[in-house]
Amino acid sequence: MSYKLxxxxxxxxxxxxxxxxxLNWDQETYIPKNGNSRRAQxxxxxxxxxxxxxxxxxLAKVLKKLKQDARLSLTEIKNVKLxxxxxxxxxxFTTEFVMKESKAISTAFQAWIAAREADNFELYIPxxxxxxxxxxxxxxxxxxxxxxxxxxxxxxxxxxxxxxxDSLFKDVKEKLTPFTQEIFACEKPDNKxxxxxxxxxxxxxxxxxxxxxxxxxxxxxxxxxxEHPFTTSFGVKDVRLTTRVNExxxxxxxxxxxxxxxxxxxxxxxxEEEYGMPCGEAISLGIHESQSRLYENNxxxxxxxxxxxxxxxxxxxPENLSNTSFEAYYKGINxxxxxxxxxxxDELTYHFHIMIRYEIEKxxxxxxxxxxxxxxxxxxxxxxxxxxxxxxxxxxxxxxVHWAHGGFGYFPTYSLGSFYAAQLFNKAKxxxxxxxAEIEAGNMDSLLAWLREKVHKHGKYFTxxxxxxxxxxxxxxxxxxxxxxxxKYSEIYGL
Amino acid sequence: MSYKLxxxxxxxxxxxxxxxxxLNWDQETYIPKNGNSRRAQxxxxxxxxxxxxxxxxxLAKVLKKLKQDARLSLTEIKNVKLxxxxxxxxxxFTTEFVMKESKAISTAFQAWIAAREADNFELYIPxxxxxxxxxxxxxxxxxxxxxxxxxxxxxxxxxxxxxxxDSLFKDVKEKLTPFTQEIFACEKPDNKxxxxxxxxxxxxxxxxxxxxxxxxxxxxxxxxxxEHPFTTSFGVKDVRLTTRVNExxxxxxxxxxxxxxxxxxxxxxxxEEEYGMPCGEAISLGIHESQSRLYENNxxxxxxxxxxxxxxxxxxxPENLSNTSFEAYYKGINxxxxxxxxxxxDELTYHFHIMIRYEIEKxxxxxxxxxxxxxxxxxxxxxxxxxxxxxxxxxxxxxxVHWAHGGFGYFPTYSLGSFYAAQLFNKAKxxxxxxxAEIEAGNMDSLLAWLREKVHKHGKYFTxxxxxxxxxxxxxxxxxxxxxxxxKYSEIYGL
Numbered sequence: 008m009s010y011k012l013x014x015x016x017x018x019x020x021x022x023x024x025x026x027x028x029x030l031n032w033d034q035e036t037y038i039p040k041n042g043n044s045r046r047a048q049x050x051x052x053x054x055x056x057x058x059x060x061x062x063x064x065x066l067a068k069v070l071k072k073l074k075q076d077a078r079l080s081l082t083e084i085k086n087v088k089l090x091x092x093x094x095x096x097x098x099x100f101t102t103e104f105v106m107k108e109s110k111a112i113s114t115a116f117q118a119w120i121a122a123r124e125a126d127n128f129e130l131y132i133p134x135x136x137x138x139x140x141x142x143x144x145x146x147x148x149x150x151x152x153x154x155x156x157x158x159x160x161x162x163x164x165x166x167x168x169x170x171x172x173d174s175l176f177k178d179v180k181e182k183l184t185p186f187t188q189e190i191f192a193c194e195k196p197d198n199k200x201x202x203x204x205x206x207x208x209x210x211x212x213x214x215x216x217x218x219x220x221x222x223x224x225x226x227x228x229x230x231x232x233x234e235h236p237f238t239t240s241f242g243v244k245d246v247r248l249t250t251r252v253n254e255x256x257x258x259x260x261x262x263x264x265x266x267x268x269x270x271x272x273x274x275x276x277x278x279e280e281e282y283g284m285p286c287g288e289a290i291s292l293g294i295h296e297s298q299s300r301l302y303e304n305n306x307x308x309x310x311x312x313x314x315x316x317x318x319x320x321x322x323x324x325p326e327n328l329s330n331t332s333f334e335a336y337y338k339g340i341n342x343x344x345x346x347x348x349x350x351x352x353d354e355l356t357y358h359f360h361i362m363i364r365y366e367i368e369k370x371x372x373x374x375x376x377x378x379x380x381x382x383x384x385x386x387x388x389x390x391x392x393x394x395x396x397x398x399x400x401x402x403x404x405x406x407x408v409h410w411a412h413g414g415f416g417y418f419p420t421y422s423l424g425s426f427y428a429a430q431l432f433n434k435a436k437x438x439x440x441x442x443x444a445e446i447e448a449g450n451m452d453s454l455l456a457w458l459r460e461k462v463h464k465h466g467k468y469f470t471x472x473x474x475x476x477x478x479x480x481x482x483x484x485x486x487x488x489x490x491x492x493x494x495k496y497s498e499i500y501g502l
Numbered sequence: 503m504s505y506k507l508x509x510x511x512x513x514x515x516x517x518x519x520x521x522x523x524x525l526n527w528d529q530e531t532y533i534p535k536n537g538n539s540r541r542a543q544x545x546x547x548x549x550x551x552x553x554x555x556x557x558x559x560x561l562a563k564v565l566k567k568l569k570q571d572a573r574l575s576l577t578e579i580k581n582v583k584l585x586x587x588x589x590x591x592x593x594x595f596t597t598e599f600v601m602k603e604s605k606a607i608s609t610a611f612q613a614w615i616a617a618r619e620a621d622n623f624e625l626y627i628p629x630x631x632x633x634x635x636x637x638x639x640x641x642x643x644x645x646x647x648x649x650x651x652x653x654x655x656x657x658x659x660x661x662x663x664x665x666x667x668d669s670l671f672k673d674v675k676e677k678l679t680p681f682t683q684e685i686f687a688c689e690k691p692d693n694k695x696x697x698x699x700x701x702x703x704x705x706x707x708x709x710x711x712x713x714x715x716x717x718x719x720x721x722x723x724x725x726x727x728x729e730h731p732f733t734t735s736f737g738v739k740d741v742r743l744t745t746r747v748n749e750x751x752x753x754x755x756x757x758x759x760x761x762x763x764x765x766x767x768x769x770x771x772x773x774e775e776e777y778g779m780p781c782g783e784a785i786s787l788g789i790h791e792s793q794s795r796l797y798e799n800n801x802x803x804x805x806x807x808x809x810x811x812x813x814x815x816x817x818x819x820p821e822n823l824s825n826t827s828f829e830a831y832y833k834g835i836n837x838x839x840x841x842x843x844x845x846x847x848d849e850l851t852y853h854f855h856i857m858i859r860y861e862i863e864k865x866x867x868x869x870x871x872x873x874x875x876x877x878x879x880x881x882x883x884x885x886x887x888x889x890x891x892x893x894x895x896x897x898x899x900x901x902x903v904h905w906a907h908g909g910f911g912y913f914p915t916y917s918l919g920s921f922y923a924a925q926l927f928n929k930a931k932x933x934x935x936x937x938x939a940e941i942e943a944g945n946m947d948s949l950l951a952w953l954r955e956k957v958h959k960h961g962k963y964f965t966x967x968x969x970x971x972x973x974x975x976x977x978x979x980x981x982x983x984x985x986x987x988x989x990k991y992s993e994i995y996g997l
Contacts (some may be wrong), residue, residue: 018543018547019547021546022543022544022547022548023548023551025540025544026521026524026525026544026547026548029521029524029525029528030521030524033524033528036725037726038722038740039721039722039723039724039739039740040721040722041719041721041722041740042736042737042739042740043738044737044739045520045736045739045740045777046736046740048513048517049517049520049521049736052513052514052517052518052521053517053518053521053548056518056551100654150867160565223537225534226534226535226536227534227536227537228537229532229533229534231532241537241540241541241544242537242539242540243683244536244537244539245533245536245537245541265803294841429738498741
């Protein structure tokens with residue numbers, strides 16, 4: 008009976024949170040301009056109610072009781088344990104602190120917009136300083152071992168530590184840098200064919216067909232348009248993707264569609280019967296990102312994938328692609344080059360962008376650097392790691408919204424995702440002997456089935472580390488990403 | 503301070519109810535098939551929370567205090583008074599009753615679907631009987647003067663009584679029937695041109711242009727597609743319309759678009775600063791319907807309206823309309839003939855459909871007839887008032903969903919709406935001397951401004967009766983509808 012009561016409370020919390028997700032989704036997709044004025048208030052009211060339930064005595068009481076209940080199944084035990092952890096975390100924050108943070112975020116977001124418009128980082132300094140102070144306070148409230156940044160990362164990637172992330176970025180610096188230097192010295196493949204006119208509707212239809220091919224279930228989800236592509240879910244049976252179509256840049260739709268598709272497949276692969284329970288939720292942002300990046304990069308930028316799809320694409324856009332051979336297309340979409348903007352980066356240099364942000368965040372939180380110096384620090388780092396001269400704040404330190412949202416500790420999950428993806432994809436290839444041939448034939452079912460079995464269906468029953476070890480036989484190892492990168496790009500660049 | 507607290511509580515209730523409206527809207531427009539499985543639960547959780555707040559001691563306390571507050575403005579006094587009425591009504595129902603009703607509705611809706619599929623009213627009898635019993639119980643709980651049906655009607659049309667509605671339908675029977683008999687004896691205008699192929703996108707664009715012409719503000723609202731057209735709102739600044747496009751029947755989109763447009767204009771004309779308060783809400787379903795019907799019928803089926811729009815329509819669909827003269831078009835869209843289906847009926851015979859339902863509802867609630875006899879009663883009434891032989895339950899007693907939803911007392915508001923519309927439109931013409939010419943020139947602004955001033959902006963500050971008297975100088979009078987009908991259709995039919 009107690010477990011049932013626990014479930015009822017968690018279902019209610021999930022109902023409210025999914026309702027918030029619907030309101031957010033609508034705000035990003037269909038809301039008319041003036042609708043925004045009341046929407047934030049509506050969402051805030053619901054969030055308040057969800058928080059009240061999440062910190063209620065009723066929940067605490069039932070969790071306490073269940074902790075000593077010997078009749079629970081393993082899954083039930085895990086749900087109780089993780090819910091208790093969430094409960095304790097929620098209880099740490101006073102309403103005062105939550106409101107202070109929410110106000111600072113709102114101010115910082117406005118300041119970020121204004122600073123971007125003026126292309127002037129100075130305008131962002133006061134608000135961002137306040138955000139950093141609050142994040143430092145937050146780390147103290149949450150508590151941590153060794154480094155306050157660990158407390159912040161834990162919100163997005165439970166259990167992640169700077170020791171682990173430092174070690175990964177040490178590999179990036181020591182092993183990936185020399186390889187990308189070799190690439191930068193080579194002749195660049197041409198990718199101009201991606202920047203011709205690609206008609207909106209044809210792009211959309213192509214993307215929808217790709218999603219269907221990947222195994223996205225349109226009876227349990229849909230895709231819409233939004234300015235910034237994202238994935239959200241209102242339950243396993245209602246997963247919403249969005250994409251963006253730029254008629255002069257085919258990359259935009261293509262990569263965002265496959266990337267969000269990967270996120271969506273994960274959400275659709277969670278257990279419906281664990282609705283609202285930890286074991287029905289995604290493990291972490293890193294694992295979520297491993298799914299989107301596996302689909303976007305390891306699959307979506309692979310030869311096999313385009314053997315299945317390039318002819319179709321050429322038929323849809325003969326005016327743009329009939330003179331581009333398969334080889335030229337494959338090389339073009341895998342162009343590696345230094346750049347300013349993280350979201351436009353190729354799958355190798357991407358990690359330099361993340362590393363720079365990670366180093367800055369860590370130092371801001373430990374207090375060894377200050378917000379006022381960020382622009383110089385940023386530009387120096389871009390010179391050092393990517394050899395580019397940042398001349399615009401908008402294309403430099405002001406390019407990401409994450410900090411304005413208080414998302415410190417979020418960036419590393421992007422790199423973690425790629426590294427997990429490489430390791431998982433490597434193992435999937437071993438486990439499914441015909442995988443390459445299947446993909447070339449446009450059949451992605453075995454890959455999805457493997458991911459469902461190894462990752463999706465477990466929800467939070469396993470941690471990120473556990474899932475990685477169970478699926479691949481070992482802990483996260485940068486070697487797999489490096490091997491993947493070297494094999495693929497050595498061929499492309501003739502190294 | 504007390505009034506501010508009162509506002510805060512009402513804002514929260516509104517936030518939740520508007521969130522429910524977003525979830526409902528999404529369910530009717532974009533939800534993927536399997537998403538429905540959790541959506542009802544999510545809505546029910548939010549509804550439970552709204553109900554809890556609406557019946558909270560905190561609200562009762564502040565209302566009690568405000569009742570004796572001499573410093574309140576007239577609007578504030580009205581808000582307190584109406585909120586107190588709502589509070590008392592909400593408190594009358596036990597959670598047990600609410601859940602019983604909600605379960606019965608759910609069962610009845612399923613039974614209605616199944617009965618329609620089988621075209622067999624028998625399958626619907628048990629579930630509908632249960633609904634009627636619950637409605638009778640509800641009337642007792644709500645309390646009433648003279649007739650239990652008054653209690654049910656009051657939910658949709660505050661203050662309406664069977665004396666008033668009986669008297670209106672007496673007029674329908676005695677004054678409208680002989681006139682429609684005259685019309686039935688005339689030669690029928692042709693309207694076959696409406697049932698040719700009208701391309702989806704062109705229809706959609708035409709409808710959107712009409713909405714803009716009527717004054718619908720697309721910065722504070724939008725239109726989408728749904729199977730059953732409806733209007734909903736998430737606040738004055740976010741009003742959502744839906745329409746339906748049938749490529750073989752131009753009527754579908756045309757009338758639903760203008761009809762829902764009328765509802766939407768009312769919602770957009772309410773006071774934003776009265777968000778969540780009674781004076782920021784529509785008066786009643788009858789007044790809401792007066793706005794949709796005024797736009798759909800009195801304006802949308804008028805000569806002046808098509809003088810502004812027919813040429814454009816001909817240009818968009820020359821293949822269907824180039825051989826149809828303005829006169830032929832105008833007559834065709836105003837064809838009056840007996841029919842089976844309420845929603846397809848012309849603006850005159852429509853009221854026979856409503857009258858039949860009203861008589862049946864009233865008798866079911868007073869217990870003078872039984873559900874098991876409904877089919878015979880229905881078919882006899884259609885023979886008597888419309889001289890048609892109903893041969894299919896689906897096109898007869900099973901055609902409307904309202905009863906399955908427990909909506910007894912709802913139907914009369916449709917006729918009330920038309921009668922209010924005729925009276926309001928008549929007065930608007932007197933107050934705006936150039937109205938006809940403006941409409942012919944495609945300028946609908948004066949009409950909207952008049953409705954805003956006389957009806958929209960007041961919210962519930964005035965009752966339906968008060969608004970009618972203030973706007974037109976007298977109580978609702980069937981004469982205006984009859985005069986309108988006689989003038990218009992005598993000309994069309996040469997009577």
